[in-house]
Amino acid sequence: MTLDDLPTPSFVIDTARLEANIARMIARAQVLGVSLRPHGKTPKCAEIGLRLAAGGGLCTSTLLEAERYFAAGVADLFYAVALTPAKAARAAALVAKGADLKCLIDDPGGLQGIAEAARAAGVTLRLLIEVAADDYRSGVTLNGDSLEQLAAAIAAHDGLRLVGVMSYGGASYGLRPSEAAALAEHHRSTLVTAAARLRAAGHEMRIVSFGSTPAVLHAKTLSGVTEVRCGIYAFQDLFQAAIGACEIGDIAGSVLTEVISRQPWNNRFVIDAGGLALSKDRSTAATKCDAGFGRICDAETGALIGDLYVQTTSQELGLVTSLSGATLDMADFPVGRRLRVLPNHADMTAAAYSAYHLINDDGAVTGGLERFNGW
Amino acid sequence: MTLDDLPTPSFVIDTARLEANIARMIARAQVLGVSLRPHGKTPKCAEIGLRLAAGGGLCTSTLLEAERYFAAGVADLFYAVALTPAKAARAAALVAKGADLKCLIDDPGGLQGIAEAARAAGVTLRLLIEVAADDYRSGVTLNGDSLEQLAAAIAAHDGLRLVGVMSYGGASYGLRPSEAAALAEHHRSTLVTAAARLRAAGHEMRIVSFGSTPAVLHAKTLSGVTEVRCGIYAFQDLFQAAIGACEIGDIAGSVLTEVISRQPWNNRFVIDAGGLALSKDRSTAATKCDAGFGRICDAETGALIGDLYVQTTSQELGLVTSLSGATLDMADFPVGRRLRVLPNHADMTAAAYSAYHLINDDGAVTGGLERFNGW
Numbered sequence: 001m002t003l004d005d006l007p008t009p010s011f012v013i014d015t016a017r018l019e020a021n022i023a024r025m026i027a028r029a030q031v032l033g034v035s036l037r038p039h040g041k042t043p044k045c046a047e048i049g050l051r052l053a054a055g056g057g058l059c060t061s062t063l064l065e066a067e068r069y070f071a072a073g074v075a076d077l078f079y080a081v082a083l084t085p086a087k088a089a090r091a092a093a094l095v096a097k098g099a100d101l102k103c104l105i106d107d108p109g110g111l112q113g114i115a116e117a118a119r120a121a122g123v124t125l126r127l128l129i130e131v132a133a134d135d136y137r138s139g140v141t142l143n144g145d146s147l148e149q150l151a152a153a154i155a156a157h158d159g160l161r162l163v164g165v166m167s168y169g170g171a172s173y174g175l176r177p178s179e180a181a182a183l184a185e186h187h188r189s190t191l192v193t194a195a196a197r198l199r200a201a202g203h204e205m206r207i208v209s210f211g212s213t214p215a216v217l218h219a220k221t222l223s224g225v226t227e228v229r230c231g232i233y234a235f236q237d238l239f240q241a242a243i244g245a246c247e248i249g250d251i252a253g254s255v256l257t258e259v260i261s262r263q264p265w266n267n268r269f270v271i272d273a274g275g276l277a278l279s280k281d282r283s284t285a286a287t288k289c290d291a292g293f294g295r296i297c298d299a300e301t302g303a304l305i306g307d308l309y310v311q312t313t314s315q316e317l318g319l320v321t322s323l324s325g326a327t328l329d330m331a332d333f334p335v336g337r338r339l340r341v342l343p344n345h346a347d348m349t350a351a352a353y354s355a356y357h358l359i360n361d362d363g364a365v366t367g368g369l370e371r372f373n374g375w
Numbered sequence: 376m377t378l379d380d381l382p383t384p385s386f387v388i389d390t391a392r393l394e395a396n397i398a399r400m401i402a403r404a405q406v407l408g409v410s411l412r413p414h415g416k417t418p419k420c421a422e423i424g425l426r427l428a429a430g431g432g433l434c435t436s437t438l439l440e441a442e443r444y445f446a447a448g449v450a451d452l453f454y455a456v457a458l459t460p461a462k463a464a465r466a467a468a469l470v471a472k473g474a475d476l477k478c479l480i481d482d483p484g485g486l487q488g489i490a491e492a493a494r495a496a497g498v499t500l501r502l503l504i505e506v507a508a509d510d511y512r513s514g515v516t517l518n519g520d521s522l523e524q525l526a527a528a529i530a531a532h533d534g535l536r537l538v539g540v541m542s543y544g545g546a547s548y549g550l551r552p553s554e555a556a557a558l559a560e561h562h563r564s565t566l567v568t569a570a571a572r573l574r575a576a577g578h579e580m581r582i583v584s585f586g587s588t589p590a591v592l593h594a595k596t597l598s599g600v601t602e603v604r605c606g607i608y609a610f611q612d613l614f615q616a617a618i619g620a621c622e623i624g625d626i627a628g629s630v631l632t633e634v635i636s637r638q639p640w641n642n643r644f645v646i647d648a649g650g651l652a653l654s655k656d657r658s659t660a661a662t663k664c665d666a667g668f669g670r671i672c673d674a675e676t677g678a679l680i681g682d683l684y685v686q687t688t689s690q691e692l693g694l695v696t697s698l699s700g701a702t703l704d705m706a707d708f709p710v711g712r713r714l715r716v717l718p719n720h721a722d723m724t725a726a727a728y729s730a731y732h733l734i735n736d737d738g739a740v741t742g743g744l745e746r747f748n749g750w
Contacts, residue, residue: 008461009750041690061691081647081691082635084711086383107636109710130636137689138636138645170689260457261482261505261513270513272456276726277750281655314512314545315416315722316436316456335484336459347690351651351727354749374729375384375652 001365003256003299003338009277010256011353011371012340014302016361017252018234022052025213025233032222037078037209039231040065042347045356045371046072052234057100059211059229062375063090070099078102078209080166080229082130082138085113092121102163102207106130106140108153111160118159127154128164128207129198133190134183136171147194148201155203164207164226165194169215174286177218177244184210184219192224214245235346238295242287248295248304253350254340256299256357257318264330268321273341274313279348294341294349296320300363302340310341376740378631378674378713384652385631386728386746387715389677391736392627393609397427400588400608407597412453412584414606415440417722420731420746421447427609432475434586434604437750438465445474453477453584455541455604457505457513460488467496477538477582481505481515483528486535493534502529503539503582504573508565509558511546522569523576530578539582539601540569544590549661552593552619559585559594567599589620610721613670617662623670623679628725629715631674631732632693639705643696648716649688654723669716669724671695675738677715685716 003012029036038052041061049058049069057076060066066077067090075098083091083103088110095101095118105111105127118125129150132139140146154162169187172180187210195205210222211229222228235253236246257273275293284291296308307323318341322328343349350356351373358367378387404411413427416436424433424444432451435441441452442465450473458466458478463485469476470493480486480502493500504525507514515521529537544562547555562585570580585597586604597603610628611621632648650668659666671683682698693716697703718724725731726748733742 007750082645084633084635084647086633086711107710109637110635113711132638135641137692137694138638141638141640143640168689258459258461260459260485262484263507263513263516265516265518266510270457272459275656275723279655280657280720280723281650282657314543317512319512335482336461336488345655348650348655352748373727375382 003359003363003365006256006357006365008256008258008338009273010357011350012254012256012357012359014252015358015366017250021233021236021250021252025230026054028217029228032219032228034222034225035227037227037229038234039211039229040069042231042234042350043371044373045369047369048234049074063087064372064375066094066099066101068372070094070097076100078128080104082106083114084110085117088114088117088125089121092118092123092125095123095125096121102126102128104128104130104166105150105154106138108150111153111157115157115159124159124161126161126163128166128209129162131165131167131190131194133167133187134171137168139167142190142194147197151198151201151203162203164205164209165191165198166209166211167191169210169212172212172215172218173239173243175214175243180214180218181220184215187215188219188222188225195224213240214243217245232346235350237346238289238291238342238344239283239287242284242289248342251342253346254297254302254342255294255349257339257341259333259335259337259339261335262330262333267328268311268319269328269330269333271318271320271339272316273318274316276315276352278310278313278318278341278343279345279352281345281348284344291344293318294343297340297342299338299340378734378738378740381631381732381740383631383633383713384648385732386725387629387631387732387734389627390733390741392625396608396611396625396627400605401429403592404603407594407603409597409600410602412602412604413609414586414604415444417606417609417725418746419748420744422744423609424449434606438462439747439750441469441474441476443747445469445472451475453503455479457481458489459485460492463489463492463500464496467493467498467500470498470500471496477501477503479503479505479541480525480529481513483525486528486532490532490534499534499536501536501538503541503584504537506540506542506565506569508542508562509546512543514542517565517569522572526573526576526578537578539580539584540566540573541584541586542566544585544587547587547590548614548618550618555589555593556595559590562590563594563597563600570599588615589618592620607721610725612721613664613666613717613719614658614662617659617664623717626717628721629672629677629717630669630724632714632716634708634710634712634714636710637705637708642703643686643694644703644705644708646693646695646714647691648693649691651690651727653685653688653693653716653718654720654727656720656723659719666719668693669718672715672717674713674715
């Protein structure tokens with residue numbers, strides 16, 4: 001089976017690049033002396049999740065991911081978005097089935113309801129506290145004694161147990177490597193401080209968890225951190241390449257498309273991958289490597305074709321032209337020619353698909369995998 | 376069943392608003408004296424498609440939509456993205472099953488393969504030519520004789536039959552009402568010219584089709600046009616409100632979410648609707664009504680809450696604060712409180728969901744509908 005046999009648009013994964021990306025991050029975690037807890041939110045796929053976990057655990061961004069990865073055989077799971085009473089029964093049910101599931105909290109507001117759900121299911125829900133090392137996302141502030149108050153509130157509830165702290169260095173996505181290293185060090189020291197304060201208050205701190213692919217790649221040391229959570233490294237994308245977290249040649253996930261019409265008088269052609277097939281993510285716009293809605297590759301080799309990119313999208317159409325304004329030779333792009341589009345943000349682009357097609361170095365299709373979306 | 380019984384995030388549709396939007400566009404088409412061919416790409420839902428078609432036809436952006444709407448009982452269909460040889464067998468199969476399916480072409484490059492697929496299926500594929508009235512999307516230019524050449528090429532193939540012309544006034548999305556009216560008139564006159572030229576060349580022109588919700592809403596006359604294609608009007612969104620194509624109170628589709636944590640020191644709280652639940656669409660950024668990633672409503676009434684909006688997103692989190700910087704009273708937003716988010720672009724946001732939940736004026740859940748995604 002070849003790429004010509006697949007419908008378009010489709011999401012294809014270059015397995016050699018995927019394996020190289022996985023190996024690189026495993027080596028990186030070993031250098032840093034920390035456990036790697038890969039984030040399952042990028043692939044949302046049982047087989048890739050198992051490959052990423054490599055006998056260890058996974059991180060998830062939804063309870064659906066946790067359920068699916070547990071069903072696939074991964075028991076050590078961390079649902080890294082704040083748990084609420086409305087979702088606690090579902091988390092507790094997964095623990096009751098045998099999952100070694102950890103959940104996240106940073107606000108005492110939901111603790112009562114969460115504890116009730118745990119007790120109703122006859123289980124103990126283990127919680128990590130999210131620490132706000134910066135203003136990027138959520139987390140409890142280290143100013144004042146909010147941290148100790150939250151830990152004490154958790155400890156006061158039967159059915160809940162505090163097991164660690166975490167932070168998310170997502171701000172590293174907007175930084176140069178040297179700045180990302182500084183951000184990683186700030187998060188590391190913040191996490192170590194938080195864990196020390198909680199240990200001093202009598203809490204066990206088994207897990208000190210830090211995340212985001214670029215921050216982990218650029219960190220000088222993660223002393224005191226027990227595990228890192230990274231996801232996008234498996235697929236990589238144009239944004240990660242733009243900020244120096246990978247090379248364009250590392251990008252493992254791309255969208256197979258075909259030329260559907262040409263407008264030589266506008267120096268462009270049209271492909272059947274638009275806003276839904278590529279996503280509306282424009283993260284590269286904030287970098288020096290603005291790639292519109294994606295860069296164009298040869299379908300079989302995966303090599304960039306000149307500086308072609310998707311300039312604009314409608315729901316199902318992408319308009320392709322040259323970043324530099326070079327004149328396209330339309331004879332190179334007949335109607336029906338297959339191409340691949342490298343995405344700005346793999347997490348967003350992959351979400352449009354319910355399946356992945358696997359290809360090898362020669363562009364041969366070697367298999368297919370189911371992807372699960374939703375919540 | 377109430378909104379409190381639904382999981383979050385979910386996509387909910389206010390049926391009273393949906394019905395009012397449908398009625399308004401039916402009335403608009405009657406004033407203009409044209410047939411309304413609603414676009415099924417917005418709902419991608421059999422029941423809503425049937426309601427929109429109201430015994431008439433639908434437009435689709437994918438062959439999957441055409442197949443699903445045909446299975447639901449809509450026979451008169453127009454797949455309004457350029458057909459290619461690789462997709463022609465699937466289109467021909469639908470015609471062979473009895474669908475009154477029309478397809479689109481604007482480049483002669485694929486005609487040979489398309490005609491072969493039609494003949495192999497023993498059917499005639501009826502085609503409309505897309506005319507490039509402007510540079511917004513695709514279409515054949517009216518300069519020179521490309522139009523007549525394409526029509527002659529279609530007529531020369533057994534298995535193909537030319538039945539009309541169409542254009543898409545998508546550029547109206549970036550225009551003020553008076554400018555959108557001028558754009559509609561330019562498209563109208565271009566379509567009428569194209570149809571007259573093709574009639575003069577001996578081709579039957581049964582369909583002269585024009586599209587985009589804002590262009591149709593603002594058109595002064597569509598004399599010579601036989602049908603209009605509009606989709607977003609059914610759901611509406613913040614972008615349509617920003618360009619004057621609807622009021623915020625007309626927006627029928629929204630994302631149900633819950634508060635998952637609060638950061639009073641940052642004057643914001645966190646909801647469980649992020650980049651996947653809302654999409655990364657930032658179309659309102661180009662208007663005077665930039666709404667970030669969406670505006671916040673009361674879950675039950677659907678009324679805007681102050682000037683709260685989703686400022687930034689992670690994959691599964693949205694950070695909510697005030698557009699004007701007003702101080703939030705966190706007591707109003709306890710963990711677990713349900714809210715709704717009005718989307719920037721309904722087509723993109725709805726695509727994250729495999730189901731819709733229907734609600735009435737009181738916020739009571741009255742039913743659920745399946746949505747189909749993919750291609």
